[in-house]
């Protein structure tokens with residue numbers, strides 16, 4: 001166990017930069033990591049009806065079916081609708097973020113004896129950012145992230161690009177919030193990522 005301070009640390013960066021890989025390295029070092037994408041899935045369960053009511057009209061116009069045969073939200077179809085239209089994405093975020101924030105804060109508050117890492121691509125949209133002592137920003141060039149996404153996800157290239165576009169100017173969002181950012185480039189091997197991450201953590205006494 002290398003972590004010795006009780007604190008909240010942010011782990012962020014654009015899609016397919018390597019946050020999950022970084023999270024594994026941090027877990028191996030004894031940090032407690034929560035994945036905000038998973039938290040957002042739980043939050044969706046709580047706001048599902050509101051989401052379906054909010055996008056029924058636009059989905060019908062685009063011939064997109066938002067529910068599965070079992071009557072649950074079809075996340076991929078919802079994503080297809082939302083990531084192609086920033087206004088709709090903002091409407092969705094206004095519905096779901098209060099619940100995401102509630103769940104993340106609850107998690108932090110129930111683990112006050114540990115150093116908690118919040119793995120969240122859009123951490124700046126959450127009030128949890130204010131609780132972070134610093135933010136680790138994992139990054140990689142667009143083309144590398146695109147190749148990783150193509151290999152990992154079964155999304156058509158146009159939808160990968162839509163998702164990337166929804167995260168334009170991500171780094172600037174943290175800069176403008178005056179956060180202590182530790183930038184880690186992940187364009188090489190995982191071994192290099194580990195070394196860089198450890199070096200940055202050491203610079204903050206972890």
Ligand SMILES: CC(C)(COP(=O)(O)OP(=O)(O)OC[C@H]1O[C@@H](n2cnc3c(N)ncnc32)[C@H](O)[C@@H]1O)[C@@H](O)C(=O)NCCC(=O)NCCS
Pocket residue numbers: 014015016036037040044075076078079082089092093096120121122123163166167
């Ligand atoms: C739109 C939804 C239903 C699509 O679900 P889907 O299962 O297809 O994707 P998943 O949730 O696994 O997200 C995959 C990646 O998309 C990107 N992404 C997700 N939400 C957003 C967003 N609001 N803005 C920009 N990029 C996003 C992230 O890089 C994320 O890692 C879902 O992403 C969602 O509810 N997003 C809003 C909540 C959110 O911002 N989640 C991020 C947690 S910080």
Ligand SMILES: Nc1ncnc2c1ncn2[C@@H]1O[C@H](COP(=O)(O)OP(=O)(O)OP(=O)(O)O)[C@@H](O)[C@H]1O
Pocket residue numbers: 013014015016017018019020021022037121148149152186187188189190193
């Ligand atoms: N240094 C690396 N070398 C090889 N493959 C990598 C490296 N870093 C990440 N990957 C691979 O790229 C893909 C994306 O990585 P990862 O899931 O860690 O990114 P992420 O930033 O967490 O993505 P998302 O925002 O979509 O959750 C994964 O399949 C992962 O195994």
